[in-house]
Amino acid sequence: MNRLLAALGTLMALISATAAAALPMAVTDERAVAESVAASSAMPLVYAVGLAPSLAEIRGDSGGVSIFSAGAKTLGLRLQVHHWPQGEPLYWQSEGLSEPHVITVHEGQPQWLPDVPGELATLTWSSDALPENAVVSLELVYHGYEDVQGFTSKAAGDSGTCKQIDVACPQANAWGNPVRATTLITVGSGMTRAVCSATLLNNTANDQRPLLITARHCSVTPGNARSVNAVFNYQRSVCMGANDGNVSRDVVSGSTWLAESVQADTTLVVLNSPVPRAFNARFGDWSAVPAAPLSGVSVHHPNGDQKKISLFDGPATINNDVRVNDEGGLLGLDRFTVDAWGVRWREGTTETGSSGAGLWNQNGVLVGVLSGGSSSCSNPTGTDLFGRLSVAWDESAGIRNALDPVSGGTSRASSGQNATGALGSAGDAVDGGSGGGHFGGISLLVLTVLLGIARNRRRGWGFGNPAR
Structure with a gap:
């Protein structure tokens, strides 16, 4: 054979x-x-x-x-x-x-x-x-x-010089839904293409509408949202094993911009095609209730690497009007401000490309998206900043209405009833990816x-x- x-x-x-x-x-x-x-x-x-x-x-x-x-x-x-x-x-x-x-x-x-x-x-x-x-x-x-x-293999297969935690490692065992909801996205912005992290979210209708939440500074706009490619399941199958993440076929291409929050550095889009069931994705639950997470994780793609998890023991701190330097960034701004949750990692860290990743509280519910921070491989105990979903909710009617179509943007949390596989069937062709291919x-x-x-x-x- x-x-x-x-x-x-x-x-x-x-x-x-x-x-x-x-x-x-x-x-x-x-x-x-x-x-x-x-x-x-x-x-x-x-x-x-x-x-x-x-x-x-x-x-x-x-x-x-x-x-x-x-x-x-x-x-x-x-x-x-x-x-x-x-x-x-x-x-x-x-x-x-x-x-x-x-x-x-x-x-x-x-x-x-x-x-x-x-x-x-x-x-x-x-x-x-x-x-x-x-x-x-x-x-x-x-x-x-x-x-x-990971198309071109790295020496250790990891994102930086520090040890990042694969989602196949035991530390991620209790976080299956956040892991399956996290995607890598690429964004066409003018004459460049950039990489960020994003999360597939549920809504209160439990209708499996493929909503993606990410950071505003990742520069997904009404004009370029169709350029988004969402890569699912890009992760190792074995903890610290071979670079066998499936990046070549679990892709959904094209999205429509829905809304943004400037003060929470948050953008919401909807994918233009259903996510094939074969991807075994999950729709993440969320809460816009302004309660600080006591502990939790972030799942992300640092430097576009295979999916990693970072863990914190909290509680998260409130950080308002924090300046984040975006010099050379996609927004064309030297810096912007964000109202954020601040966390310090017990294990793991984040890097460039982790932007837009979700912050999940002790109940496995998304409460923010990664905006900036001082944590890095060289400073793993630094503070990372996640734009608070509660702030985005209060600022943006578009975000409220997309996440809560049932109650017209008045229910500040999803129901927790839809952590199931995505719409579509195995083998469905999508706008630029392939869910099958034989x-x-x-x-x-x-x-x-x-x-x-x-x-x-x-x-x-x-x-x-x-x-x-």
Whole structure:
């Protein structure tokens, strides 16, 4: 069996390379890449830069396009599709994926495709069903220059130089729902792509509407919310084990901005597609009651790493109008203020990329989102600041109404009845991710490549410390 799998892997690599060579190729300019990376290096949440490719439009009858950006650790795309039949998907893949992302097309709208590993990738489709004027417009190629999402292995597989706690470790055993509700998100902001943490939340209707809460300084806005890619289950299966987190297929792409709270540094969006049941996600419970948590955890993705957990014994402290330095951040502000819960960790810490992660109290209920702090690998006993959900609730009618559609924003806590699997069924295709990806027992990677051949041949607290 091992020999068969090895042979199949070799065959797939050969087929992929052959198909890529047969497709038109869009490339980025190496000098432009270097200049863009240098310009974004002071932005702590950014891991990729967007550049215009050498080919702007690809005819439908070409069957696809190869994307190449020299030295990239990951590749992403922003594109638009025109004159495309309803139901005809795109397939987005690279050699580092066992299966492609299956992309649901939205005619004439910008779409942000998930990251794939490596400097060479292919976007393919079936040209047989396309009209003569079908076209794919490539707007940006996102060149990933940081080791985000573990596509490029790190020496110890962890986020920083300190010991972070995997959610597969015993410390997380009692926190299953917060772990399953936590996601890594990527956000397209102008000519860059950034990474943060977020949480899937319940509402009082218990209708499994896929609400995501994150930090406002992660810069999800009404204009770019469609660029959000939410990555579920990116975590080790064994405590301090191999880097086997599933980052390549448990992805839901696209969201709609709902509301924000400036004073609580909080943003709420709703995903544009249901979360497939196969992801085994959970909808987190929440409380906007202004009661300090006595103990609890935060679950997060530091530096875009596989999911970690940090634990505190509390009680949390109230910190109002605290200045958080956001120099070089996505909001374009030198600093902002936040009304926050302050916590000190008993185990673990947070880092850049942990921004937006939930603060869960002793009852497993979310009461805030990570905004800034002085805790770090070099200062694990520093204080971290979480924008208080009670403040966001009081400030934002949009947040109140989305979380409490039943009582019109008057009930300050969820019912605790909906910590169950998400809507959708195993194998559902979503807007830019794949919840399954097999067809008749054949990997879609092999299938689509064969078709192609046949056709063509952080954060920080106080002055001078960056936001998470």
